[in-house]
Amino acid sequence: MRSSELRGPEISRAEKRSARQGQAYKIQTFPIVASFLNDIAERKSSNGTVAGMLFLKHALGPARRCLYRTQRLLVRTPLFYPQVCADKGCVRWQSGEGGRDWNPRWQHMVAGLAAGTGMVLAFGLYHRQEEQAASEEQLADSAGRGGEAVFPETAAPVGAYPIFTREEVTKHRTLQDGVWVTFGDSVYDITDFVGLHPGGSKIMLAAGGALEPFWAMYAVHNQQHVLELLGEYKVGELSSEDKKKGSGAISDPYASDPPRHPALKINSLKPFNAEPPSEILSENFLTPNAFFFKRNHLPVPEVDPERYRLEISGEGLPKAVSLTLEDLKTKFPKHTVTATLQCAGNRRSEMNKIKQVKGLDWGIAAISNAQWGGVRLREVLEHAGYRHGGAAQHVQFEGLDKDVSGTPYGASIPLRKALSDDGDVLLAYEMNGEELPRDHGFPLRAVVPGTVGARNVKWLGKIIVSAEESKSHWQQNDYKGFSPSVDWDTVDFKSAPAIQELPIQSAITEPRDGALLERSGEQVTVRGYAWSGGGREVVRVDVSLDGGKTWQVATLRSGEDAPPLGQAWAWKLWELSAPFPPEGEQLDIVCKAVDNSYNMQPDSVAPIWNLRGVLSNAWHRVRVSVKKD
C-alpha cells in the first residue's frame, strides 16, 4: 500500500474552517469526485481497508458521539470485528464466532490499545472503516447515477500546503480556535478528531505542539494505519526555519526500561505489562522477583537514589516533609510484610470470551506474592507530624512515572487503612530480600496489603493526606466495577466506588487448559492459588473434576505461620491429587475458594462481566484430556 496515496485529497484551510462551521455545499468539480471514487475503488479492491477517510471525515458531521458508538459496536458485535492483515499492515472487518478465533495479532493489538490510559486513536480508525463500508455503497450508488451526489463537505485538493510557524501552531489549542498538532514537518488540524479519540480528552495535551512525545509514550500509535489516519487531517507544513529546528530529538521514553526475563508473557511492551507462566506461580509461595507480574502504566523512571526525595504533605500535617532514602532506611524501623498483589484485570481474558472488554488481555497470572521490606506508612505519617481530627479521609500517592504532560501516575487509599495498626501499609524498599527492582518501583513503592495492585503505587514520589480521593484517571475513571448491563454509552464512573479491597479469588495453575494428561501414576494432581482481599484468609478451596457437580477439598499450603485475624495478606497455594475418574477421557476441572468471611466465588463469568473487564473472579475452569491407554 502506498502510504502517500492515503493522505487523501487536500483542501485549503479556509475550506476546512467553513466545513467545521457546518456549511454544506456541492462538490465543485466532477472529475475530482470521479478520481476520488476511483481511488476508493482501487484501494478497496487491493485490500478492502483504509480508504475514503477524508470523505468519511466530512460525512460524519456530528462526530463527537462516534467514540461511544465505536465502543458500543465493539462491545455489541462480537460477530464482526477488525482483523490485522499479517502481510499488509492493514485492518479489515471479518466475521467470526463470538470472537473466540480472534487473530492473535489482533489480540496483541487490543492488548496494546488498552495499555497506558487504555484507549487509542486506532479505535476511531476501526470505527471509520466500519462506517466506510456503508458510505462506499452510497458513493457507488451515486456514481452509478452519474455522480450527482451532494456531499455535505468538499474533498477538493488545492495544490501545495500553506506554511505555518510553530508559533502559529501553538495558537490552536482549543476547539474554538481549532486543535492543531505537528508530526515531523507537517501541520494537522485534528479539531474534528478530538471527539473521536478513543483515548478521550488526553489528546488535548498535544494541542498546539508536536505529537512525537506522546506517541513515544503510547507506542501503540506507531503504526501505519494511524499515520494514514493522521494524513487526512494535514492542513499545512512547517516553515523552513522550524523544519530545521525540528520538534526536538524524541528519544524512546521506554529506552531505559530494565531488561526482563524472556519467560514472561508480554501483554504490552510499552508500557511494559507481562505475566509469568502460571505454573511458576504455584511452585513458589514467594514469587521470584523476575517472575512477579509486571504492570506498568508508563515508562519506568530512572531514579538516582542519592537525589531521591519522598515528599509528604496535606491535611493534618503541620508542614510538608521531605525524606531521603537514607532517612527512610535509618530513621524508621524496618518491617517486613508478605503480601500478594493482584491486578484488577487478572483473568480478564475470561471476560473477553463472553464479550469484548477494554484492557490488557491478562490470563490468570496477573497476581504474585512477595515479602516486602520497608517502613510503615503510619510511622512515616506520625513522624511527619500527622494529627487526627481534620477533614482527612484519604492518602494519595503520586508516582515518579509521568506522562509527557508531566502528569504522574496516581492513586489513593482510605486514611483508615493507612493509619490502622493492622493495616500493614508499607513504603517498601525491598522485595524478597533484594533491593526493590526497577520494574517494581525502585527506590520506593507503596505496598497496601489486601488492596488492588493499582493502589500500590510504584516509584513513590509524593504522599498527600487529603479529604479527597486522588483525582487521577486511575482512581476516578478506571478500576471500578459495574453491572453487566452497563456499557460505554451508559457508564457513570461516579456511580461506583474505586476498587480497594479485592474479592475472593482462586485459579488452577496446573494442569493448563487443553493439556493432554498421561494416565500413568493413576493420579491427577491439580494445583493453584487462592487469595482474598482485605486480609481475609482463605480457609478452603473446593476442586471439582466433573465440571462442578461434585467437589473435593484441596490441601492448602502457606509459606508462613497462621496470620492474625484480618491480616492474611498472602495467598495460599493449594493442591489436590485425585484418582483419574473411571470413565470418560476428558476432565472438567473447576476450583472455587472460600475466605474466613465465608465469601465465595461466583459460579460463572457472564453475570459479573463488566465493560472494563475487572474483578474477574468466577470459578476457574480448565478442560483437559486424558491420553488413551
Add this chain to the structure above:
Amino acid sequence: MRSSELRGPEISRAEKRSARQGQAYKIQTFPIVASFLNDIAERKSSNGTVAGMLFLKHALGPARRCLYRTQRLLVRTPLFYPQVCADKGCVRWQSGEGGRDWNPRWQHMVAGLAAGTGMVLAFGLYHRQEEQAASEEQLADSAGRGGEAVFPETAAPVGAYPIFTREEVTKHRTLQDGVWVTFGDSVYDITDFVGLHPGGSKIMLAAGGALEPFWAMYAVHNQQHVLELLGEYKVGELSSEDKKKGSGAISDPYASDPPRHPALKINSLKPFNAEPPSEILSENFLTPNAFFFKRNHLPVPEVDPERYRLEISGEGLPKAVSLTLEDLKTKFPKHTVTATLQCAGNRRSEMNKIKQVKGLDWGIAAISNAQWGGVRLREVLEHAGYRHGGAAQHVQFEGLDKDVSGTPYGASIPLRKALSDDGDVLLAYEMNGEELPRDHGFPLRAVVPGTVGARNVKWLGKIIVSAEESKSHWQQNDYKGFSPSVDWDTVDFKSAPAIQELPIQSAITEPRDGALLERSGEQVTVRGYAWSGGGREVVRVDVSLDGGKTWQVATLRSGEDAPPLGQAWAWKLWELSAPFPPEGEQLDIVCKAVDNSYNMQPDSVAPIWNLRGVLSNAWHRVRVSVKKD
C-alpha cells in the same frame, strides 16, 4: 394406635445387661417370635411405622455409629423420608420427589428437632425405623423358612419390673456402670441408646436422674413416638416411697416466654424461633421490634433489672468487675448503632430443597435491622481496667439463658473486633428507641455489627476476655461452614473457622415466589434487601427478570447517611420497577448484590450446600406468573 402395644416385649435386667455385653444367643421361644412378627406385621399394615424397636435395638449391635448412619441416610436419601401421619401421631417412611412435597407436619418436626442443641432423640427413632424395613424383610424371610432365624439378642418379656430407689438410679451415670434415667415412675437403662442420641452426649446430663426437666427444655421430645422409644428401655420401677416424692414438679420452662405477634411464622415454638412475613422487611428500614426475627436457643430468662449484674473478668483485667444496669446506663455514654442482624441459617430452606440439612427451616426473613442503644463494649472493658499485651484474643459472652444442666448459651468474638475504634460493638439496652424486649435479650445484649447473629448474645450475663474462643457448643460445633462434600460421617468441626463476619447477601421480598401478578399498571415492582458482613457496604443490586440472562440495576434505599468506610452495618433496601416483558407469562426474577469489596453472591445453591445449611447466600430467585389479560 395402641401405645401400650408399642412398648415391645419386655426383658429382664439381667438379660439386658448380658445383651449389652455382646452375648448373642438364640431366641428361646418360637411362639414369642411369631407373636413378635405378627405384632410387627400388624403395625406395618396399619401404619407401617414404629414397631420392632426392641428387636432392632438388640440387632443393631455396635450401635454407637448409628447416629452418623442415620444422619447420612437422611442426607443421602431425599427420595425416602419419614412422614408424620396426621391422624395417628406416628411416623412412616414414604417415597417422594426430592423431598419437595414434605408433609408440613414433618417439616415442623424437623424444625423442632434442630432447635436448641439442634438434635433430638427422634432422629434415632427414624433411623431405627429405616433399618427396621430391612430387618422386617429378614424376619419375614426367616419366618417363611420356619422361624429358624438366629437372633443376636433375645426379646422375651419376664413379668413384673424390679423396684429401684432414686438413690440406686443415681449410681448409674456412666457407660461402665450403665446409664439410667427415670421418667414418671419408671426406670430406664438407656446405656445402649447413648450412642444413638442425635443430640449427642448431652443426653449424659440426664444420667442417674429424671428426664422431665430436659424434655421440658427441649420440647420436641414430648411426642408419642419418643415415649414409645423410651418404653423399650424400661428396666424397673421406682420404689413406692420415691413414687410418692415424685421427680419434683416440672413446670414448663417456656411458660414465662413473652407473648409474640401472631403474624410471625413460627419455625419452632420451644425454644421460640420465628420470622416475619418477608414483605414487612422491605417496608421498614428499621424492622419494628415485634417483627424482628426471633432466634432463641433456650427459654427466655426472667431477669429482674434491679438484681441484674453484668460480670466482667478474664485476661488483661486486674480483677473481676460487676456492673448493675444502672451503672451501665449512667457511668458510660450512650451510643446508638443501626445494625442488621442475620441468622447463619437464613434462607436455609433453599438448601433443604437441594438436599436435607439439619436446622430450622428458615425462609428469607431470618434477618432484620434495628437501631440499638447502649454502651460501647470497648469502653466497658477499659472501665474494667483491661490492658493490652497479654494472651487475650477473644471476648466470650455468656447468656443468662441456661439449659437444665445450668450451661448458658455462649459465644465469642475476636478481641480485635471488640476493641476496635470502628467495630461499634455495643452492650445494648435499647432497641429502636424502646427498652430491649425480652425476646431480644432484656435487659442487656451484645450487638456485634457485621457479625452473624449467633455472636450477638442476648440476656448477657458474663463477659470473659480470654486467649480462647468460647468453648460452647455453638462456637465449637455449630455455626461453621463446610464443603458440599462433607457429611456427618466426615465432618471435622475443628477444620473450619467459627462464622463471624457474614458474606454478601440479598433476597427478593416482593413479589413472593409463586405469586400471580396483575398486568395492570404496565410495571412490575420488585423489592428486597441486601446486606454484607464486616461493615462492607452494599454498592449495587442487580435484578434479572429473565432468570439471570440480563440484568438491571436496582435503586438502593438507606435510612441513614452514608456510613464511614468499613462501618456499613445496616442493610440497604432496594427496588426495581420494570415494564412487564412483552412475551411470556412467567417471570424468573433473580437478585444478586455486590459489596464495596466487590464480593458477589454465588449463582447457585448446590455448590455452597453444607450439612448445617448455613451461609445460604446464592442468588435469590422467585418465579411468578403474569395474569392473562
